[in-house]
Structures are given as C-alpha cells and as structure tokens.
Amino acid sequence: MGPLEGIRIVELAGIGPGPFCAMLLADMGAEVVRVDRAANVGRDDSRVGGPPGEEYRFNLLGRGRRNIAVDLKNKDGVAAVLRLIDRADALIEGFRPGVMERLGLGPEICLGRNPRLVYGRMTGWGQDGPVAHVAGHDINYIALSGVLATIGEAGGPPVPPLNLVGDFGGGALYLAMGVLAGILSAKATGKGQVVDCSMVEGSASLMTMMYAALASGAWTEKRGHNRTDGGAHYYHTYQTKDGEYVAIGSIEPQFYALLLHHTGLKPEDVPEQTDRSTWPAMQQRLSAIFKQKTRAEWVAIMQDTDICFAPVLSMSEALTHEHNRHRESFVEIDGIPQPAPAPRFSGTPTRVQMPPPRVGENTDAVLADWGFSAGEVAALHAGGAVKSAAN
Numbered sequence: 001m002g003p004l005e006g007i008r009i010v011e012l013a014g015i016g017p018g019p020f021c022a023m024l025l026a027d028m029g030a031e032v033v034r035v036d037r038a039a040n041v042g043r044d045d046s047r048v049g050g051p052p053g054e055e056y057r058f059n060l061l062g063r064g065r066r067n068i069a070v071d072l073k074n075k076d077g078v079a080a081v082l083r084l085i086d087r088a089d090a091l092i093e094g095f096r097p098g099v100m101e102r103l104g105l106g107p108e109i110c111l112g113r114n115p116r117l118v119y120g121r122m123t124g125w126g127q128d129g130p131v132a133h134v135a136g137h138d139i140n141y142i143a144l145s146g147v148l149a150t151i152g153e154a155g156g157p158p159v160p161p162l163n164l165v166g167d168f169g170g171g172a173l174y175l176a177m178g179v180l181a182g183i184l185s186a187k188a189t190g191k192g193q194v195v196d197c198s199m200v201e202g203s204a205s206l207m208t209m210m211y212a213a214l215a216s217g218a219w220t221e222k223r224g225h226n227r228t229d230g231g232a233h234y235y236h237t238y239q240t241k242d243g244e245y246v247a248i249g250s251i252e253p254q255f256y257a258l259l260l261h262h263t264g265l266k267p268e269d270v271p272e273q274t275d276r277s278t279w280p281a282m283q284q285r286l287s288a289i290f291k292q293k294t295r296a297e298w299v300a301i302m303q304d305t306d307i308c309f310a311p312v313l314s315m316s317e318a319l320t321h322e323h324n325r326h327r328e329s330f331v332e333i334d335g336i337p338q339p340a341p342a343p344r345f346s347g348t349p350t351r352v353q354m355p356p357p358r359v360g361e362n363t364d365a366v367l368a369d370w371g372f373s374a375g376e377v378a379a380l381h382a383g384g385a386v387k388s389a390a391n
Helices: 017-027 075-086 099-103 107-113 138-144 164-189 199-206 208-216 253-262 276-290 295-302 315-320 322-327 363-369 374-382
Strands: 008-012 031-037 066-070 090-093 118-123 193-198 235-239 245-249 309-311 330-333 336-339
Touching (some): 008 017, 008 075, 017 031, 017 090, 017 118, 031 075, 066 075, 075 107, 075 374, 090 164, 107 118, 107 193, 118 164, 138 164, 193 199, 199 208, 245 295, 295 309, 315 322
Parallel strands (some): 008 090, 031 066, 118 193
Antiparallel strands (some): 235 245, 245 309
C-alpha cells in the first residue's frame, strides 16, 4: 500500500494545492478522508449532465481517497468531523486564516482533543501579515516572492508558469513535506503541532539558488538575460522546420562541445560560451540552424547524445513517448490517462488507491470504519449533518 500505510489523514475539501497535497499522501499509501460540503452532493455527478470537465471522474486531484459529505454549519456535522480528527495523524485545510476557528475546528480545539495531531494549514500569504486576510491565487503569491518577475522573454512581460510554482511546488509539496516531518516528530515526542504553509514562502524557497546568485552578482534582474531563464543560447528552446520545438540545456563545457559538433559549428568560429554579450547573436545562429530540420530529425541526431536535449512534447505526446511508456510514467484509471504516483519506492510500491469518487460517495462507509455506530450514522443523516451520494 506504500510507505505511508497506516497513516490516517483528514482533508477539509478545498481547491488546488490542498487536494494535490492530499493526493500525493494518498498515492504513497496514507488513508486520507476528504471531508466535502454536503451542499455539493450531486453537483459533480455525470448523470446530472453538468459541464464537461466538471464531472467527478475528471477530478484527478481527488483520486486515491474516500469522500464524505458534511454540513459544517451544522453543530452535529462539526462534532462528527472532530471525532474523525480525534483518530487522525494529521489534518489538512486550506481556508483563509480564521475560517477553521469560526467553524469550531481550529487548532486549539483539535490539538486539545488530539495532542499528537499535525495540523497542516495551506494559505497563499501565510496565517498572519498585512495581506493575510485578502484573496489571491498562484500568480499573486509568486509575484510577491520574486518568482514571477524572473520568468519571461527578454523585453517582454512576466509569464505565469501555469500554477506549478505557487500552488503545487511552493504550496502542496511544502505542505506534504511539513506534514510528514510533523508526523515523524509527533511519533518521537508525542506532541503534534501546527504547520503553517505559505505559498509565498514556499515559492521563495524554491528560488534559493537564484537569490544566492543575486547576492553574488551572478544574476541580473532582467528577464531573459541569465543562464537558466532563456537568456543563454545553450539553455534555450528552438523552433524546428515543422513548427515544433526542441529544448537544449548544454551548460557544461563538454555538453556544449557536443552541441556545437552536432549543429555543425566549429569551436574556433564561435565566441566564448559564457560571454553574455554574444548570447543574442548565438541564439540567432542556432535558431537558423534548428529551422533547417524537423523535430523528428533533430531527435534522431541528438537524443542519444549527452547534449542535454529533449523534444518539447505536448501533454498528449508525453503520454505515448517511448521513455514514458517504458517507465510507466502515466497510468490509465477508469479510462482517464494521468500521471502515475511519484516518486517510486523499491520496498513499498505506490499505486493509485482508487479513482476520484463522487462527493459523499463514501460517507456511511467512512463513518462506520472510523468508529460511528449504525444508529449514530442514521441520526447524522436525519439531522442533516451528513449526506450521501445516491447509489
């Protein structure tokens, strides 16, 4: 079942980084229960005829864990969630600061009942600070951390790198790491704690190497003028004859020598590799060369070398690339192709425990498994505290 088998986690349903963090932990074998809103039962069911893409089966961030529907405005619903938290190793929530406290599910109450609990909190700005209370998204958080200003072509505007750096890299991955570190600490000390994960701080942490370069004078604060931001001709993407692209990362001298050799350039005819003043002209020379052949032709020439080369694939192409197929980097669950669990473990293999469920699909089963009697479950239903998806 994976290296986290036996770990129990309660996830308060949210969007983006919280669900992705929970998915990662479930992929590694943890038993994660997603507490969703009772009002959402039926809204994600394909039988209702909702908009394409909103059906539950496409909610891949919800995979791997069971889903219960609870009305958190109902005191009995809150009491039921607290009973789940009593038996959990960790809690994950992604509300604005103060929301969990107003619901009666704040860390003081939860840790008072379960002193070993790791209380994982995901926000963009952090739990406090001048803007902690305002709304935001990935693009705003990475703007404040200095990340967004570094990404984009020379002379152009900053370009959002999807929502990979704030939501998923600086958010979900840091929360997963923090929760796991908290669980290890709790097992050693018997004491849980709050993990305050800010996407501003997580994305800034991802930039540690760049901030070091800035301090040393090696980084210039102009987009497209540095070694790894597209400024260098040897770390760049180039369009091919058929309109596709290839990615070159020939940083080290021995790899750069191979790039020159396979593009027909002679070392004595090109300037010093690290001379920044020559980078734009060298990009133009290489651009002209790469446009002479198709992407497939460049793959045939460069893929088996140490140039540090790869074709730039679309998501659809990545699904069927020979290397990804060999590694089984993608899996198909209920007809939906998706990334496989990562990383891999030799002794405790990981897997997708289950496809995404409907909201409230597992309400009764989860409550029973976590210590509620049949009478208690019936009473919760009768009082509107919980709800189950129709079978």
